Amino acid sequence: MCSSPAPFGGEQWGLGHEGEHSRVPRGALPRLSRTAAPREPRSTCRRGGRGQRARGCAGNQPSSRDWGVEERASGHAQWGGGGGDGRGRRGDCCLFAAGPTRRHRRRRSAWRSRQVQLPQHHVGAPLRVAAARRRGPGSGGCQTPGRGQGSSGGGGAMVVITSARGGGGDRAPSRRRGCGLARAGAAALLAGASCLCYCRSLQGEFVHDDVWAIVNNPDVRPGAPLRWGIFTNDFWGKGMAENTSHKSYRPLCVLTFKLNIFLTGMNPFYFHAVNIILHCLVTLVLMYTCDKTVFKNRGLAFVTALLFAVHPIHTEAVAGIVGRADVLACLLFLLAFLSYNRSLDQGCVGENFPSTVSPFFLLLSLFLGTCAMLVKETGITVFGVCLVYDLFSLSHKQDKSSNGALCPRSPQQPRSDQSSSLPGHPHRENGKHQRFPHKGAWGGCHSPLPPEPKSSGFPVSPPAVWSMMRYLTASSNRNFLLTMRPFFKRAILVLSYVLVILYFRLWIMGGSMPLFSEQDNPASFSPYILTRFLTYSYLLAFNVWLLLAPVTLCYDWQVGSIPLVETIWDMRNLATILLAVVMALLSLHCLAAFKRLEHKEVLVGLLFLVFPFIPASNLFFRVGFVVAERVLYMPSMGYCILFVHGLSKLCTWLNRCGATSLIASTVLLLLLFSWKTVKQNEIWLSRESLFRSGVQTLPHNAKVHYNYANFLKDQGRNKEAIYHYRTALKLYPRHASALNNLGTLTRDTAEAKMYYQRALQLHPQHNRALFNLGNLLKSQEKKEEAITLLKDSIKYGPEFADAYSSLASLLAEQERFKEAEETYQAGIKNCPDSSDLHNNYGVFLVDTGFPKKAVAHYQQAIKLSPSHHVAMVNLGRLYRSLGENSMAEEWYKRALQVAHKAEILSPLGALYYNTGRYEEALQIYQEAAALQPSQRDLRLALAQVLAVMGQTKEAEKMTNHIVSEETGCLECYRLLSAIYSKQENHDKSYKAAVQLNPDQAQAWMNMGGIQHIKGNYVSARAYYERALQLVPDSKLLKENLAKLDRLEKRLQEVREKDQT
Structure with missing residues (x-):
């Protein structure tokens, strides 16, 4: 018993x-x-x-x-x-x-x-x-x-x-400890997988957009003060109201870059480390979100997060430093979503919508969503996700939860006397258990609609619209507005807040949209509506394909990467139709289960997939790209949820063998994704590897050829650069920038002029083409035309500092000093962060006699760019001219700490030489000559130091070697003359001087004097007469000739006496 x-x-x-x-x-x-x-x-x-x-x-x-x-x-x-x-x-x-x-x-x-x-x-x-x-x-x-x-x-x-x-009961504490260990183990595995996939990127440098967003960004780069301009400028440091701005307002992301520089300097290692840490956090929060709000199953949540962690589509967002905007916005997106859910009554509320039990978490959700928007624009979509999730999911709590807990009856639900249908034993039909729905007071958490039968497919009966209508007109929901009052309150609050921040966004943009070119988004410039519609629709399917099969990945998909879909007979439309059918079925699944949604995987997957992608879909406004892998970072969460949910369903339909095969295939897929991610990280290590991979992956993309040519040009590999520029022009003949850059590499001035003019025909406001053509005309002495072009370059590019410097120097050459100074001052006003402009203005002030004013601009150039060694050398020369040798030496040495170059060693050696510190000068010049052994001036200076130190033979040998390489070296002959004079070989000395300058009267006169002293009066007279031809009014020559005449007369008298 x-x-x-x-x-x-x-x-x-x-x-x-x-x-x-x-x-x-x-x-x-x-x-x-x-x-x-x-x-x-x-x-x-x-x-x-x-x-x-x-x-x-x-x-x-x-x-x-x-x-x-x-x-x-x-x-x-x-x-x-x-x-x-x-x-x-x-x-x-x-x-x-x-x-x-x-x-x-x-x-x-x-x-x-x-x-x-x-x-x-x-x-x-x-x-x-x-x-x-x-x-x-x-x-x-x-x-x-x-x-x-x-x-x-x-x-x-x-x-x-x-x-x-x-x-x-005695085993419950150990079970709780086991659950905690399982969570910690899962988190450790996810973090480890994320770090292993992206640890290679820690060795990467600043590449592609990193250079413009960080290195050249005036709001970020070292030395730039923290100012309010961060909150009025775009992501690239330009004013939001300017026409050239991309209107990408991301001040919080810019602040993270600034904090990175403040803590660790410009070391890219730490920038990449922060990105990897953020990716790990996103992965962990995604697992928590899936566990609590989606699957209610730790295993499925773990697999979802693991798939997200290793997916190759995230490489651009994580390995590229500017991708931090997507990663950080995704983290704030998830936190805002969780806060919104936390603010609601999670208990069962039957037919009613949940009330707001925590206003703090609701306000926190609004705050986090705003922060997500200030990190990247797509963050604002979290508000739409929360509201739709609230409407479709939180409004219903099923009468039986997945963990076996019962829901309490809603307080508003009337008590019924009807008995619970609880049979004495499970009813069976054909040996199977039958399920009986609960009714009456014991089934307080039920839907007013009949229970939906369990089915593995999509519910098609009743239709989705009828399902919603039946709910809205159900007898228990006559007072529908009263029932939805809590949801309406939240929706009004959230929508009002969204309207406010959208108004702020438009205001900060100056009420204008960004301007893009045809090469950025070719479909948006098509005059045909059908072409735009078909292409935009196909791009949606193409993005989904990148999530499903990330085989072909590239950092840039512009300019011909994806041809336009111009006709309905294009076979690519089949992919669009297939995507539309799948999305329609998934949407109908959610609509048909309105207020009866037991499983939220499909709903959350759709919301996470669709809403974050809306800003990049060209649906509301034109975007500046065709396909961008980084914008799929947030939508990929929805893909991972749907993918794992599909695997889970498929696994339940298969037998044990099939399920095992499916799990093995999933593990293999995760390994392949991890391998692909690691390989993609290697591509993002340097500019060369990134741009070369683009050419290999998309050889029909003109933009990748253009970028690779720019890299080759910077490396001095001009022949290869010219080839890729011309390839880019073959693929896209209207590429104005490629024409402009090709002109800079062409030695033939006529051909270069033709390239600049073609670029201006395609893009009349191309400020760099105007600048280059102006400099070309300046070199051809067409100065007035050059001035006009340079002024136009400044007009269309007011932040182009090089144009101000070139125009000011041209005006200074024409001695229009007042206009030149006004140009410099206008440039400093429009480009206050240009260190080169401050340096050039300092040179102008020194040349015009204002050395003390120049000191301030040299120092400002160094403050803006602490590695500006040219400004340091100029400041050292200025102090040298002012007689402050110690200050000059200090600045020369500071420049050497920045860059150990021969052009910095040379003025320091001259300082030591002129101050009598010959040993130090000899050491400095030897270092400089070792760095640039082919530099003539350095070897000549070294020979001069040797000659002064008495090492005349070595100096003579080095100087003669220079003369053998360059016979027209005047300084060499002057040095040889000095060396021979020191050796008391005056004849060679003055012969060297005469070779140095045949028109030098002093040398001829000195040679005549030498012959005069030696008694070779005939040769002396010849030298004197040659000198007299050059300077006929020289009294000294006439006196020497008179002395020579007297000596010759005396000599003649002596000879006559001897003969007699």
Whole structure:
């Protein structure tokens, strides 16, 4: 005999023979404490007969601290873990199972068919209910000693309130610890997978858009102060109201870049590290979101997050530093979604919409959504996701939850006297359990619509629209506005807030939209509506294909990457139709289950997939790209949810062998995705690898050839650059920038001029083509035309600092100093962060006699760009000219710390030479000559130092070597003359001087003087006469000739005397 628990208050609370609820007087029921109900020792319980097995739990179990109702059946073991050992322990569900088997589904169906609900005022915590058929004494069932049967008849069922710990209560703490360890293990695996996939990117440099958003961004780069301009400029540092701005308003993302520089400088390692950390956080929060609001299954949530972590489509967003905008916006998107859900009453509310139980979390959701929008524009879509999720999902709580907990009856629901349909045993038909819906007061959490039959396909009957109409016109929802009042309040609040921030967004943009060129988005410039519609529709299917099969990935999909769809007979339209059918079926699935939605996987997957992609879909405004992989970062969450949900459903339909094959295929897919992600990270390591991969992946894309040519041009590989520029022009002949850059590499000025003019024909406001053509005309002495073109370049590019410098220098050459100074000042006003402009203005001030003013501009150039070694050298030369040698030496040495170059060593060596520090000068010049052995001036300066230090032979040898390479080196002959003079070889000295400059009268006169002293009067007269021809008015020459005449006369007299 197995003893049943003693009843509370001398009176059992159970079900009568006819299935009616027994009335219990108010106050008769005891207060539920946290101690289990007393029960007899388990050893007295007899096992049932042969074939009677313990039924295993097919669903998630309630918390071990919950109170529940436990089944005791004659001849059966207590509800246990599927092993039938009779110990009464609850079965633990597999956390990572893809879905229940058929046997488990039958058991779950039988279990749920016997669930009942306690009255509202007795529900203090989620309860677990089980009912068992009470057998008669002769059936071998359990008898209740001393209390009788409790309810008459063998068909009755007894329900006893006990602790949910049941017989296994002693194992609950370890189970909770196990769950915590499982969560921690899953989080560690996800973080590890994310880091392993992207750790290679830590070695990457600033590439592609990173250069413009960080390195060249005046709001971000080092030395730039933190100012309010961050909140008025776009992502690239331009004013939001300017015509050239892209209107990408992301101040919070820019602040993260600024914080990165403040903490770690311009080291790209730490920029990449922050991106990887953010990606790990997004992955973990996605797993938590799926576990709590989507699957209610840790295993499926883990697989979803793992698929998201390793998906190759995220490489651009994570490995590219500017992709931080997408990653951080996604993190804030998820947090805002979770906060919105947290603000609502998560309890069962029956036919009514949930009320707002936490205004704090609702306001927090608005704040986080706003932050997401200020990180990237797509963050604002979280508000639409929350409202639609609220309308379709939170408005309904099914009457039986997936973990076995019962929902309390809604307070607004009238109490019914109708008995609960709780049979004495599960009804069977053809040996299968049949499910009975709960009715009356015990089924308080039900939908007003008939229960939808379980089906593996999409519900097609009743149609979605009729389903919604039936709900809106149901008898229990006559007062529909009253029912939806909580939702209306939230919707009005959220929509009003969205309108306010949209108005702010338009205001900060200056009321204008960004201007894009045809090469950015060719379809948007098509004059045909059909072409635009078909192409935009196909691009949606193409983006979905990138999520499904990320085989071909590229950093840029512009200019011919995807040809336009211009006719309905294009075969690519089939992909568009297929996508439309799939999306329609998924939408109908959600609409048909309006207010009866038991599973939210499809709903959340659709919301996460569709809403974040709307801003990039060309639906409301033109975007500046054809396809951008980074914008799929947020929508990929919806894809991962739908993909894993589909796998789960498919796994439940397959037998064991098929399910095993499916799991193995999924693991293989995850490994392939991981491998692809690692390979894509290697592409993003450097500009060269990135641009070269674009040419290899999309050779028909003109933009990737143009970018690769720019890189080759910067590296000095001009022949390869010219080839790729011309390839880009073959693919897209209207590429004005390619024509302009090709002109800069052409040595033939006529051909270069032709390229510039063609570029201006295609784009008359191309400021760089105007600048280059102006400089070309300047070199051809067509200065007035050059001035006009340079002024136009400034007009169409007011932030182009090089145009100001070139125009000002041209005006200074014409001695129009006032206009030149005005040009410099206008340039500094429009380009206050241009270090080159400050440096050039300093040079202008030195040349015009204002050296003290120049000091301030040199220092400002160094402040804006701490690595500006040219400004440091100029400042050192200025201090040298002012006689402040110590300051000059300091600035030269600071420049050497930035860049150890020969052009910096040379002025420092000159300083040491002129101040008599010959040993230091010799060392500096030797270092400079080693860096640039072909530089003539450095070797000549080194020979000069050697000559001064007395090493005349080495100096003579080095100078003669220079003369043998360049016979027209005047400085070399002057140095040789000095060397010979020091060697007292005056003849060679002045011969070298004469070779240095045949028209140098002084050298001829000195050579005549040497011959004069030696007594070679004939040669001396010849040299004097040559010098006199050059300077006929030289008194010294005339005196020397007169002396020579007297000496010759005396010599003649002496000879005559000797002869006599």
